[in-house]
Amino acid sequence: MDKPQEKCAVAAIVSRHPVARPLFFSLRTLQHRGQEYAGIATVDERGIHSVRGKGLVHQVVTEDNIDELTGNAGIGHLLYSIKLSKRENIQPVIVKTSEGSMAISHNGIIVNSPDLRNKLREEGHIFFTDTEEEAMVYLITKELHRGKSVTEAIRLAMRKTEGSYALTFIIQDRVFALRDPMGNRPLCLGRLPDGGFMAVSESVAIQVLGAEFLRDVEPGELVELTPDRLISYQLFPETHKAHCFFEWVYFARPDSRIDGIFGYDVRFRIGERLAKDNPVEADLVSPIPDSGRAHAIGYAHGSGIPYLEGLIKNRYVTRTFIMPDRDAQRTSVRLKVNVLDHLVAGKRIILVDDSIVRGTTIREIASLLRRRGAAEVHVRVGSPPLRHPCYLGIDMTTRDEFIAHDRTVEEVEKEIGVDSLAYISPKGLVESIGLPAEQLCLGCIIGEYPLKLPSERMRFQHRVEDYLSE
Numbered sequence: 001m002d003k004p005q006e007k008c009a010v011a012a013i014v015s016r017h018p019v020a021r022p023l024f025f026s027l028r029t030l031q032h033r034g035q036e037y038a039g040i041a042t043v044d045e046r047g048i049h050s051v052r053g054k055g056l057v058h059q060v061v062t063e064d065n066i067d068e069l070t071g072n073a074g075i076g077h078l079l080y081s082i083k084l085s086k087r088e089n090i091q092p093v094i095v096k097t098s099e100g101s102m103a104i105s106h107n108g109i110i111v112n113s114p115d116l117r118n119k120l121r122e123e124g125h126i127f128f129t130d131t132e133e134e135a136m137v138y139l140i141t142k143e144l145h146r147g148k149s150v151t152e153a154i155r156l157a158m159r160k161t162e163g164s165y166a167l168t169f170i171i172q173d174r175v176f177a178l179r180d181p182m183g184n185r186p187l188c189l190g191r192l193p194d195g196g197f198m199a200v201s202e203s204v205a206i207q208v209l210g211a212e213f214l215r216d217v218e219p220g221e222l223v224e225l226t227p228d229r230l231i232s233y234q235l236f237p238e239t240h241k242a243h244c245f246f247e248w249v250y251f252a253r254p255d256s257r258i259d260g261i262f263g264y265d266v267r268f269r270i271g272e273r274l275a276k277d278n279p280v281e282a283d284l285v286s287p288i289p290d291s292g293r294a295h296a297i298g299y300a301h302g303s304g305i306p307y308l309e310g311l312i313k314n315r316y317v318t319r320t321f322i323m324p325d326r327d328a329q330r331t332s333v334r335l336k337v338n339v340l341d342h343l344v345a346g347k348r349i350i351l352v353d354d355s356i357v358r359g360t361t362i363r364e365i366a367s368l369l370r371r372r373g374a375a376e377v378h379v380r381v382g383s384p385p386l387r388h389p390c391y392l393g394i395d396m397t398t399r400d401e402f403i404a405h406d407r408t409v410e411e412v413e414k415e416i417g418v419d420s421l422a423y424i425s426p427k428g429l430v431e432s433i434g435l436p437a438e439q440l441c442l443g444c445i446i447g448e449y450p451l452k453l454p455s456e457r458m459r460f461q462h463r464v465e466d467y468l469s470e
């Protein structure tokens, strides 16, 4: 895929009724956040029960095994495309400890996890998985062993970690949700219609269950879910918010509300802003389906140019295999999108998408449109040029994978073969989200990060206005 990839979704539900099915439906709703592995763990008086495996959630949790997931409390997880070396690594990770069995689901990344694992190994812990989640469980267990309460054990353990996390846990039959002090990964709370509570990565899963959206989990807040109430512990002071801007631009469903703001609204405003800042004469505005749709509608609204869908997506082709040559890449793009020739022939088209990573898909689509008779192809992009890796859990790990890394906008325009190319400016992006820049992570566009990383710059080494003026 020529898109940044989110790696996970998490969910937790506690109710007076069995939670396997509501967890299943929550994960089905959040399937866009991870399609490679899925898992649910529930707990009752007999212990923790789990069903985990490779595939979409309905391929893993089926009518044949869902009844194994007994209990009125549980957590769930979806993982994107990392290849796992062993089955035990599939989340929720379940670990038997001297303090009882625990289950943990994690969205994010612990950047000092290799150090933590090494230290724990030196202390004699034997790891059964290759995961950072198992390290978190051992850190919590150590504190429980010293007689700390569960919430204090979580605080002391997580204080040793650096990175991003939205976590759901089962510890000693209790279910918790925790968000990192930056609020980098999303996590929100809902009240179920027939009693009980849920914590999930995106609000759309709350709506789909007919539950009431309550609020986002605060950065640094631990929430215990019980059938009757939510118990909140502010474990860490919110040091500096750094919400991932990509949640609004691409990762989250447009109908999800992240930290009080709908993805759809942000995308629409980005489109309007692109139309204002980067106008071009054209006959129609068309999205790259589906990710560019709300941006394109905003562009059409802002420019007064008609909105038409000149490209139709095959929803059942979800992955681009590694294609060895240009011909094979063309076939792959044609499998994913087809052109409505009679709409585009002879027309000047503005194509709108949310972001460009490698540039391979947009290049093929532009070339396809020309071959089908488009007179001009202009591209407008809903995020500024991606030039720097993400260290906080998104699958963009090296600078080399970005077409814009060592190229100017004009050079990228030439490389992808379009008549004009323009990206939303960092200022336009921040204003379209509607939060202060100081509350956002913009690492992959500005190369400055909200936490200390070897050989990278901390934000904000420049004044915020300096890179917003771009």
Ligand code: SF4
Residues within 6 Å of the ligand: 184, 243, 244, 245, 246, 389, 390, 391, 392, 393, 394, 441, 442, 443, 444, 445
């Ligand atoms: S570096 Fe980019 S993708 Fe990663 S968390 Fe920050 S804004 Fe999100």
